[in-house]
Amino acid sequence: MKPRVTAAATLTAAFVAASALMAEPASAAAENNVRDYNTRVWGASAVNLRTGPSTNYTSKGLVGSGDKIRVTATNTGPYCYWYKVKLTSKSRHGLPKNTVGWVNWVYVKKLVPKNTQGC
Helix, strand or coil: CHHHHHHHHHHHHHHHHHHHHHCCCCCCCCEEEEEEEEEEECCCCCEEEECCCCCCCCEEEEECCCCEEEEEEEECCCCCCEEEEEECCCCCCCCCCCCEEEEEHHHECCCCCHHHCCC
8 A cells, every 4th residue: 555655645746846847937037137217118009017038927917008117127148038127107908006027128118228228
């Protein structure tokens, strides 16, 4: 009987470990510091504000063109495709002021020189 209990415990542990690997990372996403600046979401009526810098992360909700944001960081790596932002006012789609998340760079209006964005 013990071998079955041990096998069941091993399978349960393996399942829990595999589930943890499929979930989003528990730690904060790696980021580069940039000069903080205020800007707006641009170019789409609805953009996902994500929990991390990739489409693999879940959406916190939507932001839309014209929503006011503060860019605080970019993702790490050779290309900065994701900006960490903080809403400076309530979003058009209902996200509260001060919500923090990640937006693809394509949807962030650039109001500062490219070389000062920390990437």
